[in-house]
Amino acid sequence: MTLHFTRTNGPIDETIDGLIKQAGDISSPQYVREMILAALKAGLENGREADLRLMNSTLKEMRFTSKIFGPYRTVRKVTVFGSARTEPREAVYGMAQQFGRKLAEAGYMVITGGGGGIMQAVNEGAGPEHSFGVNIRLPFEQKPNPTLIGNPRLITYKYFFNRKVAFLKEAHAIALFPGGFGTLDEAMETLTLVQTGKRDPLPLVLVDEPGGTYWSAWVRFFKEELYARGYIEDSDFSLFERADSVEAAVELINHFYSRYHSMRYVNGKLVVRLASAPDPGLIKKLKDRFADLLTSPGAIELSGPLPAEDDEPELASLPRLVLDFNRRDFGRLRSLIDVINES
Numbered sequence: 001m002t003l004h005f006t007r008t009n010g011p012i013d014e015t016i017d018g019l020i021k022q023a024g025d026i027s028s029p030q031y032v033r034e035m036i037l038a039a040l041k042a043g044l045e046n047g048r049e050a051d052l053r054l055m056n057s058t059l060k061e062m063r064f065t066s067k068i069f070g071p072y073r074t075v076r077k078v079t080v081f082g083s084a085r086t087e088p089r090e091a092v093y094g095m096a097q098q099f100g101r102k103l104a105e106a107g108y109m110v111i112t113g114g115g116g117g118i119m120q121a122v123n124e125g126a127g128p129e130h131s132f133g134v135n136i137r138l139p140f141e142q143k144p145n146p147t148l149i150g151n152p153r154l155i156t157y158k159y160f161f162n163r164k165v166a167f168l169k170e171a172h173a174i175a176l177f178p179g180g181f182g183t184l185d186e187a188m189e190t191l192t193l194v195q196t197g198k199r200d201p202l203p204l205v206l207v208d209e210p211g212g213t214y215w216s217a218w219v220r221f222f223k224e225e226l227y228a229r230g231y232i233e234d235s236d237f238s239l240f241e242r243a244d245s246v247e248a249a250v251e252l253i254n255h256f257y258s259r260y261h262s263m264r265y266v267n268g269k270l271v272v273r274l275a276s277a278p279d280p281g282l283i284k285k286l287k288d289r290f291a292d293l294l295t296s297p298g299a300i301e302l303s304g305p306l307p308a309e310d311d312e313p314e315l316a317s318l319p320r321l322v323l324d325f326n327r328r329d330f331g332r333l334r335s336l337i338d339v340i341n342e343s
Contacts, residue, residue: 003041005034012040035059054159061155061162068155069132069170074314077132078103078253079111079167081186082118082177092209093121096177098246099207100125106250111171113163114154118177120145134166164189173203173253178214187218194239194334197327200263201334203256204240205249215242235331238338258341261318266308270325273318274340278302282343283321290336298324 007013016036020029042055080100086093100110100122110126112119114133123131124147133148135156148154157163168174168190176187187206193199206215219242226232243249261273286300294300303320305312321340325333 001044003037003044005037009037057158058162061157061159062165065134065155065162065166065170068153069166072109075109076107076172076257077109077111077170078173078175079171080118080122080175080177081113081167081179081183082122083179083183084113084115084117084119085180086117086121086177088121092177092212093118095207095209095246096121097125099175099249100127100130102246102250103253104130106254108172108253111167113167113182114144114148114156116143116145118179120147123147132170134163136160136163168193168199171202173205173256175205175207175249175253176215177207178212191236191239195236195330197330201239201330201337203253205252206240206242207246207249208242208244210244212244233331235329235335238331238334255341256337259343260337260340262315264309264312266306270323270327271303271306271309272321272323272337272340273315274321275318277319278321278340279343282340285343286321286336286339289339290332293323293325293329293332293336295324295326298326300324 003009003012016033019036020026020032026032039055039059042052046052080096082092082096086096096118102125103110104126109130109132110122111132111134112122114123114135119133123133123145128147128151131147131151131153133144133151133154135144135148135154137156137158144154144156155166157166164186167186174190176183190199190204194201194204206218208215219237222232222237227234227237241252243252257275259274259276259278261275263270263272265271283300283302290300291298299322301322303322305316305318305320306322309315
């Protein structure tokens, strides 16, 4: 038997519709219908139990992630990465504690990997009521830290890729302290997603202790090897910032949201929502400095909410800038956001 996502499955479509109706108040039933069909198609097409187990666990983990984070959608969150092996006696541990505390005081919640070291320090600083933990099942190192034990916002994942989705999808900022392979993997994945537009721009802050060389050496490698060989562009250095104090790191995050609020694509146009009305002359400044970001012909215009944004009524009062963005130069887009915040 062959199933299709179109409504050409006869009695199976009727059975699925009936099941959805019987279940009660289902949100976006068209997507639930396709998920059910995808599961049925997988069972028909794939004879390997291991593949079906992976699909099953993935869907269940993603469903649980949405359930846990759902009530906190309006609260800004900062994902913090760093070594699980950092000891409390190290200066950078104290910095991570202070960073978590300052973020909580500023109204943010924190997301960590839920383990020890930097993760534990950040959760300790923020406190359990301001903390999420997205843990991973490993045979070593990665037990939940004491701040998160018993916390309803602790999730333990089987698969790294689901965990990474939670780290990045739910974050409004990313902060990276020194760490090992895992920290570097998370840094590079975040940079890749932001550089390619698979993740909206956000503050990506590399936190070194005063006089530290961990991230400065990393940036130097980017300049001397990647940039010098043409593997990255000059504008890619706008995608991240480095700080060597807690105060500077928090200020970088706060500044990013001083006027910029969020963004969304509507009918091929980029809609940038602002927390406050732009100053006179901003649009001309943006057109003069960022004409290379626009399709040809392209425009930057002040606007209210577009009809397609009716599904976000809580944002209806925010002014907008609507851009004919080329969807290619995301480092330059980050620079445009910086100009918006500075104007």
